[in-house]
Amino acid sequence: MCRFHIFLVAILVITSGQFIRAEQRPIEFKDMFAMGRVANAQISPHGKWVAYQATYYNVEDNSKNADIYLVSTDGKQHKRLTFDPKMDTSPRWSPEGDRLAFISNREGTSQVYLLNLKGGEARQATDIPTGVNSFNWSPDGNYFAVATDVYPEAESPSESAEMEEERSKDLATGKVIDNLLYRHWNSWRNGKYSHLVVVPVEGGEAVDITPGANDTPPISLGSD
Structure with a gap:
């Protein structure tokens, strides 16, 4: 290591x-x-x-x-x-x-x-409306496993993006907190969860394989 x-x-x-410099000088900001x-x-x-x-x-x-x-x-x-x-x-x-x-x-x-x-x-290679947080290859090289943030009630990233667009029209800025983990470090939870979706490398629909109100991978609450 x-x-x-x-x-x-x-x-x-x-x-x-x-x-690599011809002259030496103290390091600057x-x-x-x-x-x-x-x-x-x-x-x-x-x-x-x-x-x-x-x-x-x-x-x-x-x-x-x-x-x-x-x-x-x-x-x-x-x-x-x-x-x-x-x-x-x-x-x-x-x-x-x-x-x-x-x-x-x-x-x-x-x-x-x-x-x-x-x-x-x-x-x-992907066109996921909710974007890509992280990813990895499948062992056979035919698929990507992608982590993306979606609303748990949505059946697909596309549906989650549509929900996001509708909610953006709401001018109310208040937050309703009904969960102990309402903030992670310096960002507020916005009702979305990190889900794992599978996408063919050659293109195709993203399939959510971890539905529900849970984060995949789980959020780390440790200090390192």
């Missing part, structure tokens, strides 16, 4: 480019934003590559951008895979290791995008 952490630090140094934040490192099934996301911040514009990168486990090859100005995050390898799926908000809501590593542009 220690070696893996050292490897992630090495990636951060490579991507920032801010540590702006330098912290110039460095890329590395996250979601995922080793390929055959163990030769690591896919990860690097996020960069623009203080002047008060904005951020994340893209997907590849680095060989021997550190000799380094590739940038996405160049979109929006957020490309959470890369996940296909079981065969020939494709990468990731989450992007290129078209507004966060959806799963699919990139063939043999060439070509990334394509949108």
